Amino acid sequence: MRALLWRDLRLAVRAGGGFGLGLAFFLIVTVLVPFAVGPQTGRLASIAPGILWLGALLACLLSLDRIFALDFEDGSLDLLATAPLPLEGVVAVKALAHWFTTGLPLVAAAPALGVLLSLPGPGFFWLFLSLLIGTPALSVIGAFGAALTVGLKRGGLLMSLLVLPLYVPTLIFGAEAARRGAEGLAVETPLMLLGGISAGALALLPFASAAVLRVSLR
16 A cells, blocks of 8 residues: 555656646635735635635646546556455545645645735634645545546546535535634534544545446456
8 A cells, every 4th residue: 555655646746747736726726816806805804714725625626537547548457456455445545645745735835825815813723724624535535536437538527527516515614614713713513524524535435436446447
């Protein structure tokens, strides 16, 4: 599992579809928002948690099609399916590699980009924490969507249509936790629900993704 994780991390960095692309997209979204809604500090502060969460979600979406597509094209996925490591473990490792190269850099960058949107001071920690708890769910759900479309030509658009509705609960509770934290309100409920979504996705979706991949590889 460790060798597979390092392999995917190296491939993500070499192929140019890792953290650099996601961070660039995240930065562009953050910079463009003040031009679209106006530079008023109060308005930006009120929408900053939702905009930052939405930007992180869309940035994660950019590289999802690379989770299995390259391995499927060169035949590596067939070898991984017959390896001693269970296919569920392969899915979990690939989702973890996606989180390391995409989700984790976004978590680290979000507080800095929050300055551009006039995020209130108390909101920085809660934005960081909510993204840290919620982005693993984005990667695991994305891996499931990538598994559903791995055998399809130009399946990226279809994958986006399948995955985005599944992302909605994570977006709702993640943005709500960051918003409440920025306003000094209680954040326990949305954070617990967000953690429940991530825990449930981590526990169930690798098995669902592995089942879908087995069907695609037949």
